[in-house]
Each structure stands twice: as C-alpha cells, then as structure tokens.
Amino acid sequence: MNKVLLCITGASGAIYGYRLLEVLSKEHRVDLVVSDSGRIVLREELSKDVSALAQMENVSVYENRDLTAPVASGSRLIEYRGVIVAPCSMSTLASVAKGINDNLIHRACEVALKERVPLVLLVREMPYSKVHISNMLEAQEAGAVIMPASPGFYHRPSTLQELVDFVVGKVLDALRIEHGLYRRWKA
Numbered sequence: 026m027n028k029v030l031l032c033i034t035g036a037s038g039a040i041y042g043y044r045l046l047e048v049l050s051k052e053h054r055v056d057l058v059v060s061d062s063g064r065i066v067l068r069e070e071l072s073k074d075v076s077a078l079a080q081m082e083n084v085s086v087y088e089n090r091d092l093t094a095p096v097a098s099g100s101r102l103i104e105y106r107g108v109i110v111a112p113c114s115m116s117t118l119a120s121v122a123k124g125i126n127d128n129l130i131h132r133a134c135e136v137a138l139k140e141r142v143p144l145v146l147l148v149r150e151m152p153y154s155k156v157h158i159s160n161m162l163e164a165q166e167a168g169a170v171i172m173p174a175s176p177g178f179y180h181r182p183s184t185l186q187e188l189v190d191f192v193v194g195k196v197l198d199a200l201r202i203e204h205g206l207y208r209r210w211k212a
C-alpha cells in the first residue's frame with residue numbers, strides 16, 4: 026500500500042485536511058501529524074479531535090514534537106508517495122522556506138525537499154503580505170508545490186462539498202493520485 030504523509034496546521038480550512046484524510050485513507054496508508062494550532066482549528070471549524078481521526082482505517086497519528094518518528098528521516102520518507110500540508114499556515118510556510126525545523130511537520134517538509142519527495146503546501150491566508158509571498162517563492166524554488174486553497178468555479182459547484190473536493194482533487198493531481206472528485210474541463 027502506498028504511503029502518504031498528511032500534515033494539518035493551524036490555518037483556516039481544516040476541512041481540506043479532513044477530506045484528504047477521508048479520500049487518501051481508502052487506498053493509502055496515511056501518516057498524520059497535526060500541529061497544536063491545527064488541533065485548535067480542527068475543533069473550531071469541524072468539532073473534531075485528533076483522537077477521532079486516529080480511529081480511521083489506515084491512519085497512524087504521530088505527535089508533532091516527536092522528532093524520532095520515521096518521517097523525520099530521509100531513509101524512511103523516500104518510501105512515501107508525497108507529503109501534503111493542508112491547510113498550511115503562514116508560520117509553517119515560513120519555516121519550510123527558511124529551513125527552520127523545531128517540530129515534526131517542519132522537519133518532514135525539510136526532508137521532503139532534500140530527498141526530492143513531492144511536497145504540496147496548501148497555503149491559506151488573506152490577504153498575503155510581502156513576507157508570505159516571498160516565502161512562497163522560496164519554498165517553490167526549493168521544490169515545493171504551492172497550492173492556494175482557492176477553488177475554481179467552472180465546474181459550477183452548488184455545495185460546500187463540491188468546492189472542497191475541487192481543491193482536494195487538485196492536491197491529489199499534484200501527486201498524480203487518481204480520483205473522481207471534480208469534473209475535468211472539457212472544451
């Protein structure tokens with residue numbers, strides 16, 4: 026079974042991380058790390074606790090302070106199909122861009138960049154400052170795929186779920202993972 030590392034940080038949009046977990050865990054083993062702020066936003070926006078996510082099939086949860094977890098090591102992370110940070114806060118983006126790591130999420134992102142494991146950052150803030158934009162550029166130039174959590178509307182969504190699935194589908198596209206979450210453009 027393919028493995029994916031999913032990290033949920035404290036930006037708004039916990040629903041993207043949760044939906045990714047639901048979809049990915051059907052056919053992948055998902056290692057999940059949720060930052061302290063990610064836990065707060067999960068509760069605030071979805072009334073969910075990490076303990077409930079840990080009960081899902083094919084999901085293993087690691088503590089963000091646990092720098093001994095397998096995904097902190099390049100020799101293990103290369104076994105993964107990719108690393109996704111969704112949603113990705115500006116704080117975590119900054120750590121990734123600057124190579125600062127004092128938690129497992131930052132460390133796994135750094136390892137993904139050095140080992141060329143695909144890294145997707147689903148960033149969310151509004152508006153962006155110059156600092157945010159230059160951090161995005163730095164992270165992108167270092168090899169990360171920067172995806173703004175902004176859905177398209179050409180598939181004419183009529184529900185929140187369709188909007189979320191559009192963004193989640195785009196994240197899966199970046200890792201070349203097949204899905205049927207949104208209708209592709211047909212000219």
Ligand SMILES: Cc1cc2nc3c(=O)[nH]c(=O)nc-3n(C[C@H](O)[C@H](O)[C@H](O)COP(=O)(O)O)c2cc1C
Pocket residue numbers: 033034035036037038060061062063065066069113114115116117118149150151
């Ligand atoms: C309800 C709520 C919503 C937030 N939304 C955002 C956001 O959209 N983008 C962002 O960068 N930070 C947001 N924050 C602030 C981050 O949680 C904060 O910067 C935190 O330090 C991020 O840490 P982390 O990257 O380790 O999760 C939000 C915080 C709360 C409580």
